[in-house]
Amino acid sequence: MKKTxxxxxxxxxxxxxxGLAKALGHPTRIAILKHLENQSCCxxxxxxxxxxxxQSTISQHLKELKNAGLIQGELKPPKIKYCIHQENWNKAKLLFEELFNSQSSIKIEKCG
Amino acid sequence: MKKTxxxxxxxxxxxxxxGLAKALGHPTRIAILKHLENQSCCxxxxxxxxxxxxQSTISQHLKELKNAGLIQGELKPPKIKYCIHQENWNKAKLLFEELFNSQSSIKIEKCG
DNA sequence: ATTTCTAATCGTAAACATACGATAGATATT
DNA sequence: AATATCTATCGTATGTTTACGATTAGAAAT
Structure with missing residues (x-):
């Protein structure tokens, strides 16, 4: 980014x-989410x-998923239990569905 | 990436x-795709x-979308007509659906 | 042949992402 | 109080992304 x-x-x-797609844009993070789906938490x-x-790298990936709202951490001292954030997960699901399904049939044909 | x-x-x-998520991980590229959905092409x-x-920046974004397989370019000299790559689009849709729907009900409860 | 039009590519600067090891903080356990 | 455990954060190196302007390349029209 050259220009400010x-x-x-x-x-x-x-x-x-x-933002969500960006958070999903790394195989490790996809794998973590898939793991959480099978596992309910970890x-x-x-x-x-x-x-x-x-460990620091994993922690970093978890942080990104948390910032994107896709997971949540619950304190279970001395550990932290991570789960899918179900509400946001559903929202995300809807946003992706909206993208993939929204091809309007009334297309503005501007092309030759 | 420190370590090779x-x-x-x-x-x-x-x-x-x-890979798909990464390609979708920039608002400009989402906006381009939404544009293509209304427009049939551009x-x-x-x-x-x-x-x-x-122009060079747009071209770069189009290149990434093309590399991810989400769009295709058709030569209409002297222009190039871009459309959603329908087959890959559907594949992508399925992959995201798989992610968002695959929460198994038989969860391995490992957590306290 | 020259000019015009469109889009890709090159070169580059700045910002961001990803990995690591080291360190710090918080909570249990001894 | 001291120690052990778990996880976040810091500092850092390196690679990638994003933006720009300038240039190049291809096709069409003059």
Whole structure:
């Protein structure tokens, strides 16, 4: 990003969808989510055993998923239990569905 | 990426989904796709008028969408007509559906 | 042949992402 | 109080992305 151009603004749903997609845009994070879907929840340590990555790296990925709202962490001292954030997960699902299903049949044919 | 670790390999569908999500992970590219859905197709030049971005930047975004397989370009000299790649679009749709719907009810409860 | 039009590519700067090890903080256990 | 455990955060190196302007390439029209 060369220019510190005043940022282009898009519709809220566009920004949201892009943000979610970005969070999903790494295989490790997809794998973590798939793991959570089977598992109902897990701890950081579990994932460190599953993936050949440093604990700090896993933690970083979890943070991104949490920032995107896709997962939530619950304190279970001394551990932290991560689960899918069901409400946001459903919202995300809807946003993707909207993208993939919204091809209007009334298309503006501008092309030759 | 500090380490030139021999790359972790994930299941094919995980890699594919992550790749697609990454391509969707920028608001400009989401907006381009939404535009294509209404429009049935468009030319690079059209998008340059719609978005306050340089022509080279738009072209770059189109390239990424093309690499991800989400759009295709058809030569209409001297222009190039871009459309949604319907077959891959449907595949992508399925992969996301699979992610969002696959929460197994038989969850392995490992958590306290 | 020259000009015009469209879009890709090149070169580049700045920002962001991904990985690591090391360290710090919070809570149990001893 | 001291120790052990778990996880987040810091600092850092390296690779990738995003933006730009300039240039190039291809086709059509003059």
């Amino acid at each position: 151009i005043e940022n282009i603004s898009y519709r809220k749903s566009t920004e949201e969808l892009a 701890f950081t340590g579990d994932l460190v055993d599953v993936f050949p990555l440093a | 670790i021999e790359n972790i390999s994930y299941r094919k569908s995980t890699e594919e989904l992550a 030319f690079t030049g059209d998008l340059v008028d719609v978005f306050p971005l340089a």
